[in-house]
Amino acid sequence: MTAVVLGARGQVGRALTRRFPDARALDRTALDLTDPAAVAGHDWTGVDLLLNAAAYTQVDAAQDPANRHLVQAVNVEAVGALAGVARDRGATLVHFSSEYVFDGRARGPIPEDAPVRPLSVYGQSKADGDRLVTALDRHLLLRTTWVVGEGRNFVRTMADLADRGVSPAVVDDQVGRLTFAEDLAAAVAHLVERGEPGTYNCTCGGEPASWADVAEVVFAARGRDPRDVRRVSTAEYTAGRAGLAPRPPNSVLDLVRLEATGFRPRDWRTALDAYLASLPR
Numbered sequence: 001m002t003a004v005v006l007g008a009r010g011q012v013g014r015a016l017t018r019r020f021p022d023a024r025a026l027d028r029t030a031l032d033l034t035d036p037a038a039v040a041g042h043d044w045t046g047v048d049l050l051l052n053a054a055a056y057t058q059v060d061a062a063q064d065p066a067n068r069h070l071v072q073a074v075n076v077e078a079v080g081a082l083a084g085v086a087r088d089r090g091a092t093l094v095h096f097s098s099e100y101v102f103d104g105r106a107r108g109p110i111p112e113d114a115p116v117r118p119l120s121v122y123g124q125s126k127a128d129g130d131r132l133v134t135a136l137d138r139h140l141l142l143r144t145t146w147v148v149g150e151g152r153n154f155v156r157t158m159a160d161l162a163d164r165g166v167s168p169a170v171v172d173d174q175v176g177r178l179t180f181a182e183d184l185a186a187a188v189a190h191l192v193e194r195g196e197p198g199t200y201n202c203t204c205g206g207e208p209a210s211w212a213d214v215a216e217v218v219f220a221a222r223g224r225d226p227r228d229v230r231r232v233s234t235a236e237y238t239a240g241r242a243g244l245a246p247r248p249p250n251s252v253l254d255l256v257r258l259e260a261t262g263f264r265p266r267d268w269r270t271a272l273d274a275y276l277a278s279l280p281r
């Protein structure tokens, strides 16, 4: 198998590169996906697995009309170009999506086939990209949430704030589960091995929690009092902060389809404990 990882220096891309050590790792400097000529002109000879972890992921910045062209170029047009490469080469395209394609207003875990109703520009762009991927015979679309890997993420931010003596306001009415990038990469390897195309929700397992619950675990691990996390509602958090994209209140994805393949994601609390133990102080 000849694999290529796109977005290789992002959180998910780094985990994929570790999980598929023989894959060709490409980031923006090696191949700018917003340049159709570069994508068409790239040497894809022999490639049979395209792992696309590249995306425009700044959810709030995506709301700014000045960035809309770039969001569209990376999250939709580039996905179409990669789908074209996969189709021409008979390769499998693995792509990542988000619970932001849903409005998160329904209660309970969200199944893969729930109605798509994005609240934000980013969510809409991911939904549009998803349609291009699922039109392919050979595809894997993994919808995930709250990713933690190498690089900037919520857990690192909270650990930094804890270490600096800050008492942050954190929302306690958005509920979901963390997903560690290495778990996502392990799921990709498992699903590629099975060779069954389709859309799968893929997050860590365990009891869903709010961002404030996660922040409290991080604070405790850094030796701070969890009560230093100021629990606020989304309405309180967003008041006076301009330009924030609306977030779905329910980010909990149903894992039944993934688990039916024999893949058991780690409980997010177990994975978080291990991650926190590895974070430098």
Ligand SMILES: NC(=O)C1=CN([C@@H]2O[C@H](COP(=O)(O)OP(=O)(O)OC[C@H]3O[C@@H](n4cnc5c(N)ncnc54)[C@H](O)[C@@H]3O)[C@@H](O)[C@H]2O)C=CC1
Pocket (backbone or CB within 6 Å): 006, 007, 008, 009, 010, 011, 012, 013, 027, 028, 029, 031, 032, 033, 034, 052, 053, 054, 055, 056, 057, 074, 095, 096, 097, 098, 099, 126, 144, 145, 146, 147, 148, 151
């Ligand atoms: N981070 C999260 O919490 C979540 C992420 N996802 C999805 O998971 C996937 C991976 O996300 P992360 O690794 O967290 O993102 P990231 O922001 O850490 O990495 C994105 C990568 O895309 C690359 N990239 C951006 N524009 C590019 C361009 N024009 N050409 C080539 N490469 C370009 C960046 O250089 C970076 O390496 C994305 O599809 C994202 O939408 C889904 C749900 C939650």
